[in-house]
Amino acid sequence: MRPTAKLAFGSIALVLLVLIGFLEWRLWTGPWSLPEVRRLEARVKAQREENETLRQRNARSAADVQDLKTGKEAVEERARAELGMTRPGEVFYQVVEPPAGGKTAPAADPTLPKK
Numbered sequence: 001m002r003p004t005a006k007l008a009f010g011s012i013a014l015v016l017l018v019l020i021g022f023l024e025w026r027l028w029t030g031p032w033s034l035p036e037v038r039r040l041e042a043r044v045k046a047q048r049e050e051n052e053t054l055r056q057r058n059a060r061s062a063a064d065v066q067d068l069k070t071g072k073e074a075v076e077e078r079a080r081a082e083l084g085m086t087r088p089g090e091v092f093y094q095v096v097e098p099p100a101g102g103k104t105a106p107a108a109d110p111t112l113p114k115k
């Protein structure tokens with residue numbers, strides 16, 4: 001090989017090596033780098049999961065609205081649960097759970113006469 005051909009071959013190889021190095025550097029650190037793409041993929045996945053949760057909630061709400069518009073039972077159920085309403089002649093009993101502290105009833109008043 002002639003010296004000029006070696007020099008040309010070496011120059012081309014050096015330019016290609018620098019170009020490959022630059023492209024690799026951009027692949028790992030530049031905009032749209034592999035780590036950035038992975039981060040964006042994770043965000044898209046999380047957003048899709050949140051969207052699905054919201055779609056399900058919206059479907060339940062739409063069903064509730066439809067039920068409230070057409071059904072008498074849903075309105076009655078809401079009135080009983082949220083407003084404590086009862087039907088005429090119906091008796092409402094409220095059961096109060098004892099507190100978690102351990103005391104179940106107040107102690108008897110010692111000043112009252114015993115029977």
